[in-house]
Amino acid sequence: MAEPLLELRNLTTVFPMRRGAVNAVSGVNLRVQPGEILGIVGESGCGKSSVLLSILRLIRQPGHIAAGNIFFKGRDLRRLPQKKMRAIRGNEISMIFQDPLSTLNPVFPVGEQIREAMRLHGIANASPLPWPLAGRRSHEKQRVLDVMAEVGIPAPEARYRAYPHEFSGGMQQRALIAIALVCEPTLLLADEPTTALDVTIQAQIMEVMRRVNREHGAGIILVTHNLGLAAEFCDNIAVMYAGRIVERGPAQQVVDNPQHPYTRGLLACLPQISRQRSRIDPIPGEVPDLAGLPPGCAFIPRCSLARDACNSVDLRLRSLQANQYARCILYEDGVRYTVEEFS
Amino acid sequence: MRAIKILERILYAIPIILGVAVVVFVFVRLTPGDPVDIMMGQGGAISSGEIEQLRAEFHLDEPITNQLWYFLRDAARGDLGYSYILKQPVTVIIADRLPATIELAAGALFLALLIAFPIGIISAVRQNSILDRLSMSFAFLGISMPGFWLGIVLILIFAVALRWLPVQGRLDPQITLQQITGFYVVDSIITANGPALWSSIRHLLLPSITLGAAVAAIVARVLRSSMLEVLRSDYVQLARAKGASESLVVVKHALRNALIPTVTVVGLQVGVLLGGNMIIETVFGWPGLGRLVVDAIFNRDFPLIQGAVMVYALTYILANLVVDVLYTYLNPRIAL
Numbered sequence: 001m002a003e004p005l006l007e008l009r010n011l012t013t014v015f016p017m018r019r020g021a022v023n024a025v026s027g028v029n030l031r032v033q034p035g036e037i038l039g040i041v042g043e044s045g046c047g048k049s050s051v052l053l054s055i056l057r058l059i060r061q062p063g064h065i066a067a068g069n070i071f072f073k074g075r076d077l078r079r080l081p082q083k084k085m086r087a088i089r090g091n092e093i094s095m096i097f098q099d100p101l102s103t104l105n106p107v108f109p110v111g112e113q114i115r116e117a118m119r120l121h122g123i124a125n126a127s128p129l130p131w132p133l134a135g136r137r138s139h140e141k142q143r144v145l146d147v148m149a150e151v152g153i154p155a156p157e158a159r160y161r162a163y164p165h166e167f168s169g170g171m172q173q174r175a176l177i178a179i180a181l182v183c184e185p186t187l188l189l190a191d192e193p194t195t196a197l198d199v200t201i202q203a204q205i206m207e208v209m210r211r212v213n214r215e216h217g218a219g220i221i222l223v224t225h226n227l228g229l230a231a232e233f234c235d236n237i238a239v240m241y242a243g244r245i246v247e248r249g250p251a252q253q254v255v256d257n258p259q260h261p262y263t264r265g266l267l268a269c270l271p272q273i274s275r276q277r278s279r280i281d282p283i284p285g286e287v288p289d290l291a292g293l294p295p296g297c298a299f300i301p302r303c304s305l306a307r308d309a310c311n312s313v314d315l316r317l318r319s320l321q322a323n324q325y326a327r328c329i330l331y332e333d334g335v336r337y338t339v340e341e342f343s
Numbered sequence: 344m345r346a347i348k349i350l351e352r353i354l355y356a357i358p359i360i361l362g363v364a365v366v367v368f369v370f371v372r373l374t375p376g377d378p379v380d381i382m383m384g385q386g387g388a389i390s391s392g393e394i395e396q397l398r399a400e401f402h403l404d405e406p407i408t409n410q411l412w413y414f415l416r417d418a419a420r421g422d423l424g425y426s427y428i429l430k431q432p433v434t435v436i437i438a439d440r441l442p443a444t445i446e447l448a449a450g451a452l453f454l455a456l457l458i459a460f461p462i463g464i465i466s467a468v469r470q471n472s473i474l475d476r477l478s479m480s481f482a483f484l485g486i487s488m489p490g491f492w493l494g495i496v497l498i499l500i501f502a503v504a505l506r507w508l509p510v511q512g513r514l515d516p517q518i519t520l521q522q523i524t525g526f527y528v529v530d531s532i533i534t535a536n537g538p539a540l541w542s543s544i545r546h547l548l549l550p551s552i553t554l555g556a557a558v559a560a561i562v563a564r565v566l567r568s569s570m571l572e573v574l575r576s577d578y579v580q581l582a583r584a585k586g587a588s589e590s591l592v593v594v595k596h597a598l599r600n601a602l603i604p605t606v607t608v609v610g611l612q613v614g615v616l617l618g619g620n621m622i623i624e625t626v627f628g629w630p631g632l633g634r635l636v637v638d639a640i641f642n643r644d645f646p647l648i649q650g651a652v653m654v655y656a657l658t659y660i661l662a663n664l665v666v667d668v669l670y671t672y673l674n675p676r677i678a679l
Contacts, residue, residue, distance in 0.1 A: 058583055060575075090585035097577055097584075105578040107599050107675060117585040163675040179585065 003074060005187055005219045006032040006055070011068035013047070013054045020291040024050040024063070026243040029317075034186065037213055037220045039230030039251065041266065042240035045287045048223045049098075051240075052189040055221075056089055072187070091121040094180035098192040100172035104164035110175045111160030114144045118182045147178045151208050170201035177208055181216075188212065188220045194229070206233055227266045231255040239263050242288055242298035245317065249324030259326035261303050297329065305330065348678075349668060356660045363656040364418060364649070368411055371645050378427050378643035379403065401427065401645075414649065423653070424646035426639075433650035437632065441654065442525025443513060444631035447624070448616035450528075450547045451555035456609070458559045463566025463605075467574060468593055478563065485560030494553040494626040501549060508549055511628035515542045550627040554620055558612045565608045569601040576600070603674050610666030614659045 013025040024047040032038050040048045053059050055070055057077060070077040072093065077085065094117075097103040105113060118140060141160070148156035151174040164172055173193060180188060190209065194202035210233065213220055224230050230237050230251065237254045239247040239262065247260040258264045265283035285302040296311040297303070303310070310329050317325040379397050398404040402413055417424060423433035462482070466475040502510040513527055514520060520539040523530050528547065531540035573579060574597050582596040583589075621633035632651055639647040670677055 056584055058580060086586045086588060088586070089583065090587075095581075095584045097581060099577060103577040103581045105582070105596055105600070107603075107673065109675075116587075120586045165676050176581075179581070 004031045004071070005034045005036070005073065006030070006221075007069075007071040008051070008055070009069040009071070011051065011054055011070065012066045013050050013059055013063060014066040015063040017291055019289075022290040023047075023066075023243045023293070024290065025054060027068070028240075028243075028245055030238060030245070030248075032187065032219045032221060034219055035213065035217045036236065037222060037234045039234035039237040040221060040223045040240055041225065041227050041230045041237055043225055043287050045290070046240045047243040047290075048240050049191050050243075052095060052191050052221065052223055055189060056093060056095060057085055058089075087121065090117050090180075090185075091183045092185055093187045093189065094183065094185040095189040096173075096176050096180050096191065096193045099196050100169060100176050101164065101196075103176055104167075104172055106164055109161045109163055110167065111141070111144055111148070111156075111162075113164075114147060114175065114178045114182050115140055117179045118143060121183050144178075144182065147182045148175075151175075151178045151181065152204065153178070169197050170204065173197060173201070173205055174208065177205070177212075181212060184216055184218075186218055188218050190220060190222045192224055193222070195225070202229075209233075227255070227263075228270050239266070242293060243290060244298070244327065246299070246328070247324075247326045248317065253321070253324050257321075257324075259320055259324060259331070260328050261305050261330075262299050263326075265302070297327075345668075345671070349664070352664055352667065356664070359660060360653065360656060361415075364415060364653060365411065367649050367652045368414055369407075371643075371648050372407060372410075374643070376643045378645060381643050382427060418653070423650035426647045427644045428639075428642045429644075429647070433646050436635065436647065437650055437654055439525070440630060440632045440635050443629060444617060444620065444624070444633060446513075446526045446528065447547065447550055447554060447620060447629055447631060448613070450551035451553075451558065451616050452609075452613065453555075454551050455555035455559035455562060455612075458555075459562035459566060462559075463563040464570060464593065464598065466563070466567045467570030467601075470571060475567075479567070482560040482563050485556045486564075488556065490553055490557070490620075491622045491626050493556055494550070494623055497549050497553060498626070509542075509546050513543060513546050513630065514539065515546075518542050550623055550629055553626070554616060554623050558609075558616060561612060562605060562609055566601060566605045569604045570597060573597045573600045599673070603670070606666055606669055606673060610662055610669075613662040617658050617662075618655045 008028055008030040011025055011028040011030075012023060015022040015024055026047075028047075028051060030038065030051075040051060042048050050059065050063075054065050055072075055077065057065070059065065065078060068078070072088070077088070080088070104110065108116075145156045145160065148159065153159055153171055153174050159167070159171075164175070167175060173196070177193070188209075193209065194205050197205060206229070209220065209222075212218055222230060222234055227237075227239075231254075234251045237247075237249065237251045238245045239254070239260065241262050247254060247258065247263045249259075254263060255267065258267055262283070265281070268281040269283065271280055283302055288298055288301065294311070296313060297306070297315055300306045300310050307329065313329060315327045315329065317327045318331045319325050320331055378401070379394055382397070383394060395404070402410050414424065421434065423437075425431065426433055426436055429436055462478045466472075466478050469475055498510055501508045509515070518539050520527060520530055520536055520543075521534050523533055527543035528540065531537075531543055570593075574593075578600075579592055579596055582592045587596070618633075620629075620631065621637050623629070624631045624633040625637070632654065636648065636651045638644075639651065
């Protein structure tokens with residue numbers, strides 16, 4: 001197997017809170033191959049966004065990465081000095097945030113915000129003429145206009161000087177994608193990129209992302225609470241619950257043949273248009289408080305299959321069929337082989 | 344486009360000034376005490392004929408509506424009347440005193456911002472650090488200390504005990520300065536008068552600190568809290584995700600946004616600096632408008648009070664206009 005683009009080993013991110021330490025991410029192992037689209041699926045507060053912020057080392061204080069490694073192209077990002085980390089952010093790894101309006105800086109024109117990402121990394125010096133002749137500025141600007149057109153912002157020249165509030169939600173998200181793309185990253189972290197948008201716009205945005213993946217070969221981690229979206233868009237899916245990955249596998253396999261009761265629950269929550277009056281089965285209960293989580297499975301209170309043994313066993317991700325793993329007591333006995341493949 | 348809007352705003356100010364003029368005119372005359380009586384009390388034995396003559400001269404014997412009409416009519420022509428006591432046109436007196444007040448306010452504002460900005464920014468970036476707690480305690484002190492007390496303490500320390508700075512006035516008496524604008528610092532620069540520049544800055548220092556302390560404290564606190572809020576925002580996180588250094592994040596992305604609420608507060612403080620310095624002008628023997636107004640009120644010098652209050656109102660309106668215009672540059676979401 002080729003060297004993975006990104007490999008997380010035992011990633012653990014902790015937020016010290018007054019009521020106790022919260023492991024937003026605990027012992028996560030993941031791999032993304034170059035050009036792969038990986039979906040991380042789970043409810044709000046399951047730690048999926050924290051995974052992305054951990055990769056960029058942008059976890060807000062006092063939160064911090066407590067353990068694990070983040071290998072990107074063979075280098076451990078956790079051990080990188082700040083300056084080298086900055087050279088990677090927005091350049092080799094960029095991130096698309098969830099809420100476009102609050103993520104664009106309200107006081108700068110959109111074009112300038114896209115351009116800044118490029119300027120920070122000294123991109124677009126590709127002009128054949130030396131600086132005073134070629135006009136670095138116009139060259140940079142041309143690249144910005146190209147990217148704006150690429151992500152589907154019509155009339156980029158006219159919108160270059162527009163402010164974020166003058167854009168619609170869909171256009172704002174396109175602008176955010178343009179910021180992320182302008183340096184041609186090899187890894188794109190997308191944190192619920194379509195959640196704040198209308199369904200029709202959602203489809204357009206996902207189309208833009210897919211094109212980025214195909215044409216630039218960028219690997220993508222798509223964080224979403226929408227299992228349907230992930231199934232349609234991703235190569236592989238990791239389902240997270242309470243800071244842990246509870247199931248992982250190829251997208252189609254996970255959706256067609258879910259192994260973990262939580263994944264099954266998520267699937268049952270998806271409304272389907274084709275079937276008439278199909279029942280939606282909500283998962284009972286709520287996401288648990290991550291502070292002072294008891295040992296054993298965190299899903300017990302909401303699981304219909306829970307039994308006494310669930311409380312005591314230290315569950316591991318175990319393989320059931322090719323490339324598909326689940327963390328559940330159901331697969332603790334009589335399994336073929338243990339996983340935690342990276343450890 | 345913007346110029347037209349600004350002109351529009353200036354035109355809007357006219358009815359406000361008119362309203363201020365009427366209110367001040369009426370209230371000044373409602374205060375107990377007769378200006379002619381007060382004048383006569385100083386003059387000694389005077390016949391009732393002379394009193395009547397004075398009243399007629401000042402139109403005080405006519406109905407209040409007539410007096411108001413004269414006042415407004417003359418004011419529209421730029422004539423604010425004659426001071427009863429100083430026997431000079433009010434405009435001349437104010438023009439003579441106003442530069443001193445503005446210079447003091449400008450000095451205080453400059454020092455206040457010079458202190459408040461680094462403190463506000465660093466306190467927010469290093470929230471809950473020792474520096475943050477220390478500077479916020481000082482800010483609390485700055486707000487709570489009354490100006491006259493701080494002024495006296497500063498005089499005692501820096502002028503009396505250490506003899507570093509002068510006690511009173513705007514300039515050393517032995518230095519001559521050719522007056523052009525009335526702002527001594529500006530005049531000494533224009534006339535390339537080094538000693539006068541040095542002396543006027545030294546004189547400006549203590550009263551500026553005294554007047555600016557509270558402003559610095561208020562601005563530092565507002566800036567700190569808006570910086571704290573902005574630093575938690577998504578767009579600051581995006582700036583970091585783009586690869587911006589922390590200093591660029593703070594100075595460009597965060598500060599630009601935190602300035603928006605801060606400028607509002609600074610604008611309000613400008614009014615305080617111009618209009619709230621009577622006591623400090625008295626403590627430091629500063630020949631500004633504040634002391635003049637206090638004297639005018641004691642003497643029931645109606646035209647002078649009216650004129651001074653009009654000037655205060657005008658500067659306040661002007662300061663607000665400047666803030667509003669600045670706002671449109673700072674916040675693209677707002678138009679004039």
